[in-house]
Amino acid sequence: MASAVKDSRSGYGSLLRTPGAWTFLLPGFLARQPFAMLTIGIVLLVQSTTGSYGTAGAVSATTGVSMALFAPQSGRLADRFGQRAVLLPGVLAHAAGVVALITLALAHAPLWALLAVAVPTGASTPQVGPMVRARWAARLGGSPLMPTAAAFESVTDEFTFVVGPVLATALCTGIHPAAGLIAEAALTLAGGLLFAAQKRSQPAVHRAGAGDRPRVSALSVPGVRVLIVAFLGIGAVFGGMQVSLTAFTQHIGQPGINGVLYGIFAGGNMLAGIACGAIAWKVGPRRRLLVAYGLLALATTPLWAVTAVPLLGAVGLVVGLCIAPALITGYTLVETLVPAAARTEAFTWLTGAVALGQAAAATSAGQLADGFGPSSGFLVPLAGTALACTVLLALRAHLLPRGSAAGTDAVTRHVPYRAGAGAEDRERELARA
Incomplete structure (x- = not known):
């Protein structure tokens, strides 16, 4: 593990010099913004037109649930038919959905109408992050730069969470309540179409033949189900911070400072992400995830009791610093838990x-x-991370990929055999990996 991270630490320059990399990195960055801008843009617009944070949260939640349910289907279709075939209709449908949502909100449409439009808007959100990771894998194959690419993508995701919400908040509070969603739709359309146009870097399509083995579902891996619970808790931090910071700054009569506070929180997230890619870790990813998640739950504890803006910014920074290690380590575990095809x-x-x-x-x-x-x-x-942390501790054994040969090899490669070690000793060493 340490050697892999060491290689990634010295390989960012080589990675970015990979032929053709920038052709999908730049449009991919533009097309990633919906995930970071959509929910906060909906909250700010709907709250402005209805005066209710509950209504705004319900519409935002409907979009997020729809996105969560349809994201795996989008990834599966992209594997089967190609990324371009999924992206082209997807970005057009998403832009149309956002325009319809803005129109209904400004017309003070009833809640049921907003919820009805929120479903296709969330379902059509392009899943560009996983598609970029797939293009790196197709481009690099078994190259030593693959760990570097994984770290780079994690940092890019964190940077998206810095730029997207701050940009959406600034546009909504400084120009017009709908400006954030308008920018989100424009970036989705431009970035998505440009990304889909890069045919040369698109992974090959593998359609199942008559003699092929049945396709493996990622949900069949117990460790993936545990990680899903962990990532639900991370999502609870993002959603709770967005709405609560908006409500807090409105309450104290300083709505413009919302973007600053969220930027501090997201900035800590990004800085920790950069650091995670630069550290040569001496402990395995499972233990890192448990420690990072425990710290995240602890960091969220004082948020509800803080009333001073500077102190809230400081606590938000600490929370942001704790998110990236948990998020990146979770993605790292996928490499050993899940077969390449899934x-x-x-x-x-x-x-x-x-x-x-x-x-x-x-x-x-x-x-x-x-x-x-x-x-x-x-x-x-606090509630979301505490519950997820409890599940992680209770089911941590599933994060050791004993169920698949590839995963078991990936773990045991980093646990050297010691002569005379018994089965129990070997099991303890595997648990520390």
Whole structure:
């Protein structure tokens, strides 16, 4: 593990010099913004037109649930028919859905109409992050630069969470409540079409033949199901922070500072992500995930009790610093838990879990903010991470990939055999991996 990370630490320059890499990296970055901008843009627009954080959270949650449910299907279809075939109709449908949602919100349409449009809007959100990872795999194959690519993509995801929400908040509060969603739709359309146009870097399509083995589902891997619970908790932090910070800054009469506070939180997330890619870890990813998640749950504890803006910014920074290690380590575990044929689907399940957790947290935090005051919404990140941390500790054995030969080899390669070691000693060493 340490050697792999060491290689990635010195290989970013080589990675970015990979022929053809920038042709899909730049449009892919533009097309990733919907995941980071969509929910906060909906919250700000609907709250502005209805005056209710609960209603805004419900619409945002419907979008997130739809995104979470359809993301794995999108990944599966991309594997079967090609990314371009999924992206082209997807980005057009998503842009149309966002336009319809904006129109209905500004027309003060009833809640059922907003919810009805939120479903296709979320379902059509392009899953570009997993598609970029698949293109790296197709481009690099078994190259030593693959760990570097995984670290780079994780940092890119974190940077998206810095740029997207801050941009959406600034546009909604500084120009017009619908400006954030308008920008989101424009970036989706432009970035998605440009990304789909890059045919040369698209992975080959593998359609099942008569004699092929049946396709493996990522959900059949127990460790993936455990990671989905962990990523639901991470989504609870994002959704709870977005709604609660918005409610808090509105309550104190400084709505413009919302973007600053969220930027501090997301900035800590990005900085920790960069650091995770630069550290030569001496402990295995399973233990890192458990420690990182415990720290994340602990960091969210004081959020609900903080009333001073500077202190809230400081606590938000600490929470952000704790998210990236858990998120990146979870994605790293996929490499050893899941067979190669199902990894794109696994990545989309985890991405969908973040969206689902974000949606549920937005709804819960909105209801709490409406009923018990703005600070009560900060209880949602604490509850979400505490529950997920409990599940991780209880089911941590599933994060050791004993069920697949590839996964077992990946673990045991990093646990050297010691002469005279018994089975129990070997098991303890595997557990530390």
